[in-house]
Amino acid sequence: MTEKGMKRLTLLTEGDRSQADRALEELRIHQAELEAQNLELTQMRDRLELERGRYLALFQALPIPGVVLDRMAVIVEANAAAVGFFGFSSKRALHRHSFRRLLADRGGAWFGDALAQASRDGSWEVEGAVQLMDRAGQSIPVDLRLIRMSNEYHLDEHMLVLAIDRRRQEVHDRHRRLYQALLDNSPALVTAYDRHGRCLLMNQRASEVLAVSAQSAIGQPRSAFLPGEQLDYERQSDQRVWESGHPIQESLRWPTEDGRLYAVNRFPLRDAERRIFAVATISADITEMESMRQRLDLAMQVFSRGAEGVIITDEKRRITFVNEAFKNMLGVPDIEIQGHEPDFLSTSHHPPGFARDIFRGLLARGGWEGEVWVRRRNGEVFPAWLRLSVVRALNGRVSHFIGIVNDITQRKAAEEEIQRLAYFDSLTGLPNRYLLKDRVDQAIRRCHRGGKGFALVFLDLDRFKEINDAFGHGMGDGLLVEFARRLRRLLREQDTVCRLGGDEFVLVLMEISAESLLQRVRSVLESATRPFEIKGHRLQVSASIGIAMYPDDGESFDELLKNADTAMYQSKSAGRNTFRFFDPQMALEASRRAVVENALREALHSDQIHMVFQPQVALDSNRLIGAEALMRWRHPELGEIPPAEFIQLAERTGLIVELGNRALDMVLAQLAAWRSTRLADLPVSVNVSGEQFWRKDFLDRIRAGLADADLPPRSLALELTEHTAMRLPDEAVRIMDSLSQLGVSLAIDDFGTGYSSLAYLHRFPLDVIKIDRSFVCELETSETARQVCRSILTIAQTTGLKTIAEGVETEGQRDFLARLGCGAMQGFLFARPMGAEEFLAFAEKYA
C-alpha cells in the first residue's frame, strides 16, 4: 500500500458516517488505485517479458559466441554462435557446463582474477585475451568480454560472457607484420602519400635516409620533413601519377645523403573501387650499380678501341661481341659473325682437332694462351698470340668465353731476327752449330716417321792456317765468306750447310742416292779447289771430307758429328783433297752403286745392252712354243752386270722406263728380223716393269711399236709381275683388256710370290701363268713348294689358263711338274738364255 492510501484510512476513524462513506469512497478510490497499480504491474511485467524476449532473440542472433553464467560461472544460457563455436551439439548440451572448463591453461587464473575484480570494483565490464578450448580440444585465441548483468530486481547476479574470435585478426596481424618486416628489411626506400601529401607509409630505410621516424612522419604532410627543393620535385612527380594514373620511373639523387643515386618507381595505390587513394614510391639505391656500369662502359670503350682483338661468345660459343680491332684484323663486319661460332682458327696451319684441343684445355683450366695461326676472311693467315678465358656466373656455370687476339707478325719478325743472330754465324751468315744440331735433330725425327736416311758431311779446309798466317785474317775471312757462298749454291732446299767455326763446315744432305751423294761430295771438293779471287789475290786451297750416314753411323747428332770428323781425318791422312766414309764397307757398296748407276746412264746410249732369249718348250710334243727375252748388260770395265742388280737400280732411279722401252724396241726389231725365218710365228715375251706399265703412254707405245715393225700382235707377249698388276687392280684390268683386244698375249710373272687375289686372277685377261722359279727349284725337297705348284696348276686348269714353269733345272723337277699336269717349261734343263743368232740356230735344231 502506498503512503497516500494509509493516510486516507486514518481519516476515516476520526470522522462520522459521512466519514464512513468517505472511507468507503476512499476504499473505492484505493481499490481503483490498486487496480490501476495492478494494471501498471501487469503491463510492466508484459513489457519485461517482451524485453526479455527481445533480449533473448538478440542474444541468440548475436554473431559472436555468448554465454550467460551464474554466480558459480555455470553456463545458464548460450547462444547459437557459442554452441557452434565450442563444438557442442545443442544449446542444451552446453547448459550446466562450467565455463571454467572451456578455458585453456592459464585462462583459468585470469578468469578468477577477472571475476574477483568485477565484484570488488563493482565494475561492469572486464576484458582480456585468453585461449578457449572447443570440444575437440583445439585452443582458440579470443578476446573475452565479461559483462555483469544486474536486473532491476536484484534477483541474481549473472554474467554475460562474449568471446570475440581473434583468429582472423591474428592472420591479419601476421600478414601485417610480414609486410612490415619486408618493408623494413628492404634496402629500397618505400613511401606512400595521400592526395594531400600526408604520409601513409614509410619503411625503415626511408626513415633512415629522410632522418625522420616513421611514427612521427605518418599522418604528417611531407613538408614537415622533406627539404624544400626535394619537396617540389616530389609533389610534381606525384602529381603526374595522380593525373595519369600510370607508374613512372625516374632516377634521382637524394639531397639528404651524400649524393647517392636512386632508381625510383612511382606508382598509384588504388582502393577496392579502383580509385587512387595514394601514390607510393619504391626507390632503389643504384649508386654502385651505376658506377659499375660506367666502369664497364669504360672497359668496353677500351676493348672497342684497343689494338688487341677482342671476341666474346656466350656459353654455347656463339659470338656476342667483337671489337673494332678484331674486325679489322680478320676483315669481317660483325653482323656477319654475330651468333656464329668462331672459326678463325680453322686453317691447315694447325693439326686437325687443334681448336677442339684448345677448347678442352680452356674448360679444364679456366684459361688458355698460346701462339696460333689466325685466318683472315680473305684466306690469309697471320701468327697471333691468343688468350682465352672462361667467365663463370655466380652458380659456377659458364656464361661467356673471352678471347684476346694479338697480331704478333711484327714480334715474330723480331724474334726471327734474334734467332738469326743466335743461330747464324756472323761472318758467313751460315747456320751455326746450334742451328745445325736443331736441323739434325729434326731430320732424325723425320726419319723416325718413315723418312729415308741422310748424310752428315764434315769438311775441313786444307792448309787454311797457312793462308791466315801468310795473308792475314782479313784475307782468311774473305776466303771463308766466298767458300760459304759456293757451298750454299750447291745445296738443295732440304739440305743444310753450316759453319762450325774456323775452317770447319758441315753439310746435311737429305734423302739422296749414293750416286748423287758422291757426285755432290765431289762438287764440294771441286768448289774448294777452284781458285779464289780475294782482294786481288788468287788463292788456292782444298778440303778434306768425312761422311757419316744416319742411321748406320750414329743415332744422334753428337755421334754422327764425331764419326764424320773421324772419317775426315782419314781423308787428311790419305793425302787431303778427298773424302772418306766413316764405314769403309758402306763406302764400298755406296761407291759401287754410284758407279753402276752412273755407268747405266751411259749404257742407255751405247751398245752395251742387248737381249738374250730363253726358249720355252712344250713337254708332250717336245716343241718350241716361245721364248722369253731377257736383258743383258756388259760393261767394258765392270764386265757382265747381272740383271738382278741393274734392273733393281734402274727401278729405283727411274731409269727403268727408258731401259724397258729400249728392250721392247730391240725385241720388236729382232722379231721383224726373224719374220722371214722359221721363228716367224714364235711368240716372244718381254718383261714389263711396273714403272713402264703404269705410264699413260704405255698402250700407245706397244701399239705404235707393233705397227712400226709391221708385226702381228700375236707375236708379242708381255710379262707383268703380280706386284705390278695388284697395285691398282681395277685400273690394271682396264689396261690389260685394251692390250688383249690389241691381240697381245699377257702373262703373270713370278706367280705365287705376291698376293694375287683369285678374284682378280679371274678378271685379268691372262693367257699364261708363270710358276716362279723359287717353287720349282724346291719341288723335290719341300712339301710346301709341291702344294703351291699343285694349287697353281689346279687354278690354271679350272680357269683355262696356260702355265709355264720357270727355272726347271733337273729331270726330277721336270717329271714332277709333268705329273702335276704342267705342260710348258723354261729352264737351264732345256736351254740357257742365248743371243739372237744362237737362238735361231737352236730353234732350227730343235724339232
Ligand code: C2E
Ligand atoms: P724373270 O722375269 O723371272 O726372268 C727369269 C730369270 O730366270 C732370268 O734371269 C733367267 O735367266 C733365269 N732362269 C731361267 N731358267 C733358269 C734356271 O733353270 N735356273 C736358274 N737359276 N735361273 C734360270 P735373268 O736373266 O738374270 O733376269 C732376272 C730378272 O731380271 C728377270 O726375272 C726379270 O725380272 C728381270 N729382267 C730381265 N730382263 C728384263 C727386261 O728386259 N725388262 C725387265 N723389266 N726386267 C727384266
Ligand code: CA
Ligand atoms: Ca720374266
Ligand code: CA
Ligand atoms: Ca719369272
